[in-house]
Amino acid sequence: MQPEEVPELPEGVAAHLRGEGIEELYPPQAAAVEAGVTRGESVVASVPTASGKTLVAELAMLSSVARGGKALYIVPLRALASEKKTEFERWEEYGFDVGVSTGNYESDGEWLASRDIVVATSEKVDSLVRNGAAWIDELTCVVADEVHLVDDSHRGPTLEVTLGKLRTLNPGLQVVALSATVGNADVVAEWLDAELVESDWRPIDLRMGVHYGNAISFDDGSQREVPVESGGRPTAALVDDALDGDGGNTLDGVADAVQDDGVADADEDDGDADATEDDDTIDGDGGGDDKPDDQGSSLVFVNSRRNAEASAKRLRDVTEPHLTDDERGRLAELAAEIRDVSDTDTSDTLASCVAKGAAFHHAGLASEHRSLVEDAFRDRLVKCISATPTLAAGVNTPSRRVIVRDWRRYDGEFGGMKPLDVLEIHQMMGRAGRPGLDPYGEAVLLAKNSETRDELFERYIWADPEPVRSKLAAEPALRTHVLATVASGFAHTREELLEFLDRTLYATQTDDSGRLERVTDDVLAYLERNGFLEREDDSLTATSVGHTVSRLYLDPMTAAEIIDGLEWADANRGEMVRALSGADSADDASARASDPASSAAPARASGDGDPTDAGFQRASELAADERSESDEAVGNGTTADDDAAGEGLGDPTYPTALGLFHLVSRTPDMYQLYLKSGDRETYTEICYEREAELLGRTPSEYEDVRFEEWLSALKTARLLEDWADEVDEDRITERYGVGPGDIRGKVETAEWLLGAAERLAGELDLPVVPVREAKKRVEYGVRDELLTLAGIRGVGRKRARRLYEAGIETRADLREADKSVVLRALRGRRKTAEGILENVGRQDPSMADVAKADSATTDRPADESDTGDGASTSASTRAGEDDPEEQASLGDFG
Numbered sequence: 001m002q003p004e005e006v007p008e009l010p011e012g013v014a015a016h017l018r019g020e021g022i023e024e025l026y027p028p029q030a031a032a033v034e035a036g037v038t039r040g041e042s043v044v045a046s047v048p049t050a051s052g053k054t055l056v057a058e059l060a061m062l063s064s065v066a067r068g069g070k071a072l073y074i075v076p077l078r079a080l081a082s083e084k085k086t087e088f089e090r091w092e093e094y095g096f097d098v099g100v101s102t103g104n105y106e107s108d109g110e111w112l113a114s115r116d117i118v119v120a121t122s123e124k125v126d127s128l129v130r131n132g133a134a135w136i137d138e139l140t141c142v143v144a145d146e147v148h149l150v151d152d153s154h155r156g157p158t159l160e161v162t163l164g165k166l167r168t169l170n171p172g173l174q175v176v177a178l179s180a181t182v183g184n185a186d187v188v189a190e191w192l193d194a195e196l197v198e199s200d201w202r203p204i205d206l207r208m209g210v211h212y213g214n215a216i217s218f219d220d221g222s223q224r225e226v227p228v229e230s231g232g233r234p235t236a237a238l239v240d241d242a243l244d245g246d247g248g249n250t251l252d253g254v255a256d257a258v259q260d261d262g263v264a265d266a267d268e269d270d271g272d273a274d275a276t277e278d279d280d281t282i283d284g285d286g287g288g289d290d291k292p293d294d295q296g297s298s299l300v301f302v303n304s305r306r307n308a309e310a311s312a313k314r315l316r317d318v319t320e321p322h323l324t325d326d327e328r329g330r331l332a333e334l335a336a337e338i339r340d341v342s343d344t345d346t347s348d349t350l351a352s353c354v355a356k357g358a359a360f361h362h363a364g365l366a367s368e369h370r371s372l373v374e375d376a377f378r379d380r381l382v383k384c385i386s387a388t389p390t391l392a393a394g395v396n397t398p399s400r401r402v403i404v405r406d407w408r409r410y411d412g413e414f415g416g417m418k419p420l421d422v423l424e425i426h427q428m429m430g431r432a433g434r435p436g437l438d439p440y441g442e443a444v445l446l447a448k449n450s451e452t453r454d455e456l457f458e459r460y461i462w463a464d465p466e467p468v469r470s471k472l473a474a475e476p477a478l479r480t481h482v483l484a485t486v487a488s489g490f491a492h493t494r495e496e497l498l499e500f501l502d503r504t505l506y507a508t509q510t511d512d513s514g515r516l517e518r519v520t521d522d523v524l525a526y527l528e529r530n531g532f533l534e535r536e537d538d539s540l541t542a543t544s545v546g547h548t549v550s551r552l553y554l555d556p557m558t559a560a561e562i563i564d565g566l567e568w569a570d571a572n573r574g575e576m577v578r579a580l581s582g583a584d585s586a587d588d589a590s591a592r593a594s595d596p597a598s599s600a601a602p603a604r605a606s607g608d609g610d611p612t613d614a615g616f617q618r619a620s621e622l623a624a625d626e627r628s629e630s631d632e633a634v635g636n637g638t639t640a641d642d643d644a645a646g647e648g649l650g651d652p653t654y655p656t657a658l659g660l661f662h663l664v665s666r667t668p669d670m671y672q673l674y675l676k677s678g679d680r681e682t683y684t685e686i687c688y689e690r691e692a693e694l695l696g697r698t699p700s701e702y703e704d705v706r707f708e709e710w711l712s713a714l715k716t717a718r719l720l721e722d723w724a725d726e727v728d729e730d731r732i733t734e735r736y737g738v739g740p741g742d743i744r745g746k747v748e749t750a751e752w753l754l755g756a757a758e759r760l761a762g763e764l765d766l767p768v769v770p771v772r773e774a775k776k777r778v779e780y781g782v783r784d785e786l787l788t789l790a791g792i793r794g795v796g797r798k799r800a801r802r803l804y805e806a807g808i809e810t811r812a813d814l815r816e817a818d819k820s821v822v823l824r825a826l827r828g829r830r831k832t833a834e835g836i837l838e839n840v841g842r843q844d845p846s847m848a849d850v851a852k853a854d855s856a857t858t859d860r861p862a863d864e865s866d867t868g869d870g871a872s873t874s875a876s877t878r879a880g881e882d883d884p885e886e887q888a889s890l891g892d893f894g
């Protein structure tokens with residue numbers, strides 16, 4: 001089927017596809033068109049990686065919008081949302097507006113009403129429904145990318161319930177579900193009332209096999225010799241063999257090439273569980289056409305972050321000899337860019353690998369790291385990536401060869417190393433082969449003996465993927481979705497609730513109809529007991545707090561933990577302040593003395609500037625005002641005697657930042673740091689030293705599980721405290737054994753949860769200011785005296801500290817400060833200084849009248865120069881962009 005033969009396509013689309021090189025649709029794409037995907041019919045496309053699923057979705061969305069509708073594309077990850085938006089933006093020249101929404105869970109995304117195609121994560125779509133986004137009712141087409149993720153215990157229930165709500169709101173809604181090949185795609189199609197398009201077709205051959213000894217044995221009976229030197233490693237030999245490249249001519253029984261039908265892979269979707277694709281390049285490799293087509297890149301999958309890094313360090317010695325002089329130069333520039341992202345050992349290690357043509361990819365990397373690696377791999381500049389299975393999805397382009405080195409990974413519930421699912425292995429292996437570039441793709445598992453080789457063929461090569469199973473009936477999943485279903489008005493009685501749940505995939509699959517009902521009743525009892533729901537006879541009504549919890553997108557158990565902690569702090573404030581009065585100053589001084597990196601300047605009171613100009617007022621400055629609202633200090637539960645107990649304290653703020661960090665860290669919505677060997681003793685000591693700051697009674701050490709969870713939360717809270725105390729990022733990664741991406745994830749989660757705590761405190765008439773201050777400190781990564789400065793766009797944590805140490809403490813100070821002082825504090829960067837002064841409202845931000853000598857600084861980079869008229873080597877005013885040292889700071893959010 002040619003593009004012009006596709007019915008109901010908007011004008012110009014067919015010609016555009018042909019211009020991209022798509023002269024004929026792939027068979028699965030043509031089958032979807034024949035099933036009515038451009039005529040508004042619901043379709044489930046279950047096809048292999050790189051077989052054109054994304055184009056199926058585009059055809060459905062464009063035709064739906066052309067009929068006057070609105071389309072929504074649901075993805076599993078934020079990074080994928082941004083990339084899909086970029087991919088879809090090529091249709092804007094034909095009048096289709098594209099928008100993306102992934103962030104604030106409290107927003108109704110009203111601005112998206114004007115967009116024709118909206119890209120969002122399933123969690124964001126769920127939150128939009130909870131917050132009453134009116135434009136949701138206008139949807140005519142919804143695409144669910146990676147719909148097989150309903151099988152995922154974490155994300156699956158949200159996707160399942162969200163699709164159910166969208167179909168309830170829009171009875172005639174077209175649903176296009178894109179899936180990897182699974183064992184029961186027909187059941188998914190039955191659930192969605194959709195036509196099933198199922199195919200095993202791929203645009204190029206994929207040969208799956210097992211390497212054992214000195215050869216790969218493939219599923220078609222052929223072999224390829226890949227010798228391993230004595231003492232050598234099979235992975236290195238396989239990567240080197242792919243880079244040697246011979247066009248596949250030595251592979252017995254395999255065609256040297258495949259039919260080149262001119263079909264571009266701009267529409268491809270790799271079907272991986274967490275894929276973060278970027279397929280908007282026609283030839284699929286993002287460039288690098290000067291490289292010989294027979295040189296093959298490799299993806300190596302291992303089972304842990306440590307193994308990914310160790311593998312990349314070994315393989316860089318394999319890839320380096322295959323680099324050209326031009327590639328070495330480009331990789332050196334890329335390595336410098338990677339180092340600028342983060343001042344951590346992880347960043348340095350990645351840069352040293354990339355300089356030699358290898359890389360690693362895992363969750364501990366900052367998102368900027370991952371993007372740079374992925375782009376370089378698409379450009380065929382990085383020759384090999386070692387990745388963990390769970391983050392393999394982040395590697396968003398296929399390669400010549402996929403090597404699955406580790407097919408087991410640790411599973412705590414399993415109690416040891418557990419074999420990966422067939423579906424996950426097939427998803428990894430499906431990345432092999434680049435349409436239009438490779439004559440074939442090879443996917444290889446590794447075996448140490450013949451018995452394991454035979455097992456791998458039986459377990460993975462010849463096996464069918466498992467069927468997907470709904471995970472909705474688990475109580476943790478139902479807690480949030482039952483509350484949201486009632487709060488959003490989808491159900492007003494128990495019967496209506498069960499009726500709604502009866503339209504889920506779980507109900508389609510289960511043979512035990514009573515189980516979902518029993519779990520639902522348990523959840524309803526929990527929600528009523530915690531004050532989120534009210535029940536009268538059979539009617540269900542969300543309370544005011546219940547509505548707030550639903551809109552904030554919190555797990556109700558998280559909300560209950562936060563509320564309990566805040567109420568406990570309110571009830572016990574006097575006792576805790578008295579306990580802190582004798583220990584706080586000594587402990588704080590001791591902690592900072594042990595860590596010079598956190599020894600920031602002591603807190604000072606704000607200047608005498610305009611009160612409306614303060615930007616952010618510290619809790620310690622407002623504490624007395626809060627307590628003086630009435631004789632009984634209504635709202636924080638203290639009396640005059642309690643206030644007296646706090647007299648003489650340097651900072652009477654309670655709850656403390658650590659206490660609040662610990663509170664949110666012990667909720668189900670925060671992934672806690674694990675306690676490693678020796679940590680229990682360390683954090684037990686810290687726990688008792690700072691027990692007065694923790695919001696709740698510490699569990700007994702004899703309650704092993706509860707006490708260990710308490711300490712894990714404390715370790716996580718201490719990481720957040722270090723971040724908010726301006727400890728350098730490299731010191732944090734070293735101290736807690738985490739990567740820069742982990743820090744970013746913890747910071748963002750804490751900011752969200754503290755924001756929710758602030759809202760809940762306000763609704764329950766509990767003290768708000770300490771929570772707000774803790775949230776801001778996490779957001780900016782600074783101590784409280786820098787909150788005002790760090791909130792100025794373009795400043796951030798490091799520049800704020802330099803300005804403060806120069807005597808500039810408030811926005812008013814910055815507006816009135818001598819320009820030469822500002823410029824020296826900003827290390828002579830004129831454009832940066834001008835941008836910051838403009839952002840703070842200074843009438844004349846120009847630095848042209850500041851003599852060069854006035855701004856001289858001994859630590860200014862030698863390779864940066866300023867011209868006499870104030871020009872700079874960089875015109876950027878964003879934090880960190882013109883200063884590699886400052887780019888390393890996650891706190892430069894301005």
